[in-house]
Amino acid sequence: MGGVISKNINDEQSYAILGCIIKVNNNYLMRKILNISIFSISTICTIFTLSLLFFVFSYILYQGITALSWDFFTKLPAPIGEGGGGMAHAIIGTMKLLFVAVLIGFPVGLMGGIYLSEFGGRLFPAGRGRFVYSVRYAADLLNGIPSIVIGIFVYIVVVLPMKHFSTLAGGIALGIIVIPIVLKGTEEFLRLVPSTLREAGLALGMAKWKVILTIVVPTAFPGVATSMMLGIARVSGETAPLLFTAFGNRYFSSGWLSPTASLPAMIYTYSISPYSNWKQQAWAGGTVLLVLVLLTNALSRMLLRRKKLRTQ
Amino acid sequence: MKNYARGGNVPYRWEDPLFKGVTFLFALFILLLTLFIAFSLLVHATPAIKKFGFEFLWGTTWDPVSEQFSALPFLYGTLITAVIALLTAVPIGLFVSIFLSEFSPRWLSDPISYLIDLLAAIPSVIYGIIGLFVLVPLMRGNIEPALSNSIGFLPVFQGPFYGVGILTAGLLLSMMILPFIISISREVMLSVPQTQREAILSLGATQWEMVYKVVMPLSRSGIIGSIFLALARALGETMAVTMVIGNNPDIPLSFFEPGHTMAAVIANEFTEAASELYLSALIEIGLILFLVSFVVNGIARILIPGGVRAA
Numbered sequence: 001m002g003g004v005i006s007k008n009i010n011d012e013q014s015y016a017i018l019g020c021i022i023k024v025n026n027n028y029l030m031r032k033i034l035n036i037s038i039f040s041i042s043t044i045c046t047i048f049t050l051s052l053l054f055f056v057f058s059y060i061l062y063q064g065i066t067a068l069s070w071d072f073f074t075k076l077p078a079p080i081g082e083g084g085g086g087m088a089h090a091i092i093g094t095m096k097l098l099f100v101a102v103l104i105g106f107p108v109g110l111m112g113g114i115y116l117s118e119f120g121g122r123l124f125p126a127g128r129g130r131f132v133y134s135v136r137y138a139a140d141l142l143n144g145i146p147s148i149v150i151g152i153f154v155y156i157v158v159v160l161p162m163k164h165f166s167t168l169a170g171g172i173a174l175g176i177i178v179i180p181i182v183l184k185g186t187e188e189f190l191r192l193v194p195s196t197l198r199e200a201g202l203a204l205g206m207a208k209w210k211v212i213l214t215i216v217v218p219t220a221f222p223g224v225a226t227s228m229m230l231g232i233a234r235v236s237g238e239t240a241p242l243l244f245t246a247f248g249n250r251y252f253s254s255g256w257l258s259p260t261a262s263l264p265a266m267i268y269t270y271s272i273s274p275y276s277n278w279k280q281q282a283w284a285g286g287t288v289l290l291v292l293v294l295l296t297n298a299l300s301r302m303l304l305r306r307k308k309l310r311t312q
Numbered sequence: 313m314k315n316y317a318r319g320g321n322v323p324y325r326w327e328d329p330l331f332k333g334v335t336f337l338f339a340l341f342i343l344l345l346t347l348f349i350a351f352s353l354l355v356h357a358t359p360a361i362k363k364f365g366f367e368f369l370w371g372t373t374w375d376p377v378s379e380q381f382s383a384l385p386f387l388y389g390t391l392i393t394a395v396i397a398l399l400t401a402v403p404i405g406l407f408v409s410i411f412l413s414e415f416s417p418r419w420l421s422d423p424i425s426y427l428i429d430l431l432a433a434i435p436s437v438i439y440g441i442i443g444l445f446v447l448v449p450l451m452r453g454n455i456e457p458a459l460s461n462s463i464g465f466l467p468v469f470q471g472p473f474y475g476v477g478i479l480t481a482g483l484l485l486s487m488m489i490l491p492f493i494i495s496i497s498r499e500v501m502l503s504v505p506q507t508q509r510e511a512i513l514s515l516g517a518t519q520w521e522m523v524y525k526v527v528m529p530l531s532r533s534g535i536i537g538s539i540f541l542a543l544a545r546a547l548g549e550t551m552a553v554t555m556v557i558g559n560n561p562d563i564p565l566s567f568f569e570p571g572h573t574m575a576a577v578i579a580n581e582f583t584e585a586a587s588e589l590y591l592s593a594l595i596e597i598g599l600i601l602f603l604v605s606f607v608v609n610g611i612a613r614i615l616i617p618g619g620v621r622a623a
Contacts, residue, residue: 237435
């Protein structure tokens with residue numbers, strides 16, 4: 001089309017051309033009004049969506065601040081009917097679960113990501129490429145599986161053979177959820193490292209593994225660390241996979257093989273309970289969890305915006 | 313110094329293959345893990361599959377006492393809540409992404425999308441308590457009576473107002489999937505070349521005509537992909553739905569009535585499943601959920617262009 005149109009066309013001609021491309025209403029005012037109303041609707045929708053975020057955040061804070069006290073962080077739950085009490089055991093429990101999740105999710109995600117980025121891809125013939133493709137596909141699938149299904153899986157392979165719920169099982173479930181997040185992040189950020197850096201290292205006679213571990217990974221580290229933080233933020237709020245792996249506990253869990261309470265699971269049980277004291281505690285727990293998750297998420301993504309890579 | 317350039321004296325004869333082998337094992341582990349999840353679900357669902365066969369998919373009884381299990385109420389609940397969620401979230405999400413990518417300047421659009429992405433990070437149990445203590449009373453007291461008064465001639469908007477129920481779960485889900493639709497659609501729309509926009513604007517088209525005739529057609533597949541991704545989220549969402557849907561293994565005609573979803577029934581009854589058959593039926597529901605999310609995520613993956621990342 002472009003070639004036919006001469007450089008000097010007047011408004012009427014351009015309008016005629018527009019009419020050829022799309023159906024244009026002849027009433028200019030109507031078109032203007034439609035445009036403005038769409039603009040208004042989309043502005044309203046945006047404000048609505050943002051207000052959802054502010055509403056959720058401020059409502060939880062508002063409810064939670066009144067319910068929060070020092071006891072919440074230091075005490076065990078009070079018996080039914082008594083006031084007070086806290087969720088110290090759930091906070092410790094969540095930390096223990098996250099520790100196991102990190103232990104599983106970080107190395108597997110990181111090493112798998114290194115393979116996909118450094119050894120997979122264009123360098124190898126089609127056969128190897130298919131393997132890389134299927135690992136990526138599997139990671140995407142793993143990322144998309146509802147977390148409760150991961151819970152069932154861990155119940156089958158860990159809880160059933162051990163015959164009891166445990167911190168370990170809960171942590172494994174969370175770890176499986178972390179894997180694809182770290183994997184994708186690692187692969188993505190390693191790929192951003194300019195190949196000239198790798199070549200410089202190789203040209204100096206360094207072994208490939210040394211180039212990867214001392215040049216490529218450190219260069220991409222801010223990005224990789226962000227994806228790790230995002231993974232932690234994501235699983236620290238997960239409840240569904242913990243219901244029948246870590247189960248729950250009214251006391252501190254001893255060691256790694258006994259069931260443990262966790263913050264999100266406590267919020268769930270307390271909020272659906274009929275006792276008003278427990279509901280108050282659920283709000284307090286919600287506040288702590290929300291602040292924790294949003295802070296981790298917001299901070300790590302802000303860092304990511306600042307510097308995608310150290311080289312840039 | 314050794315002369316590494318000369319053939320024969322190859323340095324790092326074993327370190328490099330070793331490192332590569334180790335990373336390969338980890339990558340292989342991820343692949344095997346995913347296959348093993350599917351396999352172990354299948355194995356443990358076998359007793360239920362053998363006992364009920366395809367009857368499981370279209371029978372309506374869920375009776376743990378007499379050990380009669382079939383999943384239609386849960387399939388229906390999952391599907392209908394997801395549809396309600398999409399019907400509300402997709403229009404809003406598209407308008408927001410149009411605003412962010414076309415109408416607002418970059419300095420405004422970037423922080424707003426950053427905030428909207430935060431919406432995706434809120435844990436589902438938090439949405440659950442908001443739903444339970446804010447949305448449910450609101451539905452019972454205001455929204456459901458209003459719907460019943462205005463469009464109550466539709467059978468789905470009739471009956472008593474429970475507060476908890478299918479409609480409430482659907483609306484809560486729409487809140488949760490909104491950021492997924494917005495962040496991907498926005499990025500897909502932003503990737504439409506600026507020259508395409510300028511071409512039609514120079515001919516005198518309005519901004520809306522530009523969006524409708526140029527931006528939307530060019531980003532159609534990505535937008536549909538984002539909808540599928542949101543659908544996958546909605547289908548698998550557990551905690552928030554469990555807390556507001558009412559947990560009633562039935563197929564109610566009215567959207568106001570309590571229902572149940574696949575994920576919710578697993579969350580509620582898994583620890584209570586006493587017999588092997590009961591547990592196996594629940595695991596079969598998990599298997600169905602796995603397969604459905606496999607298909608829906610697969611479609612989303614095909615449609616969303618590479619390089620665009622979910623929130």
